[in-house]
Amino acid sequence: MPPGARRTANNLPPESDLFRFPGAMRRDPAVEAWFARGEALRGFALPWFERMRGCGADVRELLHDGCPTACVDDAAFAYVGAFTAHVNVGFFHGASLRDPANLLQGSGKRMRHVKLRWGEPVNETALHALILAAYHDMRARLQS
Numbered sequence: 001m002p003p004g005a006r007r008t009a010n011n012l013p014p015e016s017d018l019f020r021f022p023g024a025m026r027r028d029p030a031v032e033a034w035f036a037r038g039e040a041l042r043g044f045a046l047p048w049f050e051r052m053r054g055c056g057a058d059v060r061e062l063l064h065d066g067c068p069t070a071c072v073d074d075a076a077f078a079y080v081g082a083f084t085a086h087v088n089v090g091f092f093h094g095a096s097l098r099d100p101a102n103l104l105q106g107s108g109k110r111m112r113h114v115k116l117r118w119g120e121p122v123n124e125t126a127l128h129a130l131i132l133a134a135y136h137d138m139r140a141r142l143q144s
Helices: 029-036 040-053 124-143
Strands: 059-064 067-072 075-082 087-091 112-116
Touching: 029 040, 029 059, 029 067, 040 059, 040 067, 040 075, 040 087, 040 112, 040 124, 067 124, 075 124, 087 124
Parallel strands: none
Antiparallel strands: 059 067, 067 075, 075 087, 087 112
């Protein structure tokens, strides 16, 4: 954050730094249709999106930029994306997450992602911990 910028009591950026989607809903038919296409990499992404959905009763979703996106209420915390040869499990405020397993990639100001490829092992425990951390981080941001 630039010098003199406002931070909240939890040392988190102000709510204005959140990516909000007022149209997010509990189960978005567009997200269901995205997964129903039957493409193998979308199927590879589904269990990770299900883990996002399972974080809490306040999780909402929508399709944003062609990717299933999970929100706490209307504030985006994570997404999955299927590409030609890999799946991304991404985090809107991933740069602020603890990542002891060093799974996160990216160099942007806020966002980070984990790249999953067929045939490569996935540290499921660490990735699930990142999903939960992103969810709890967003809840804290909304409550501050």
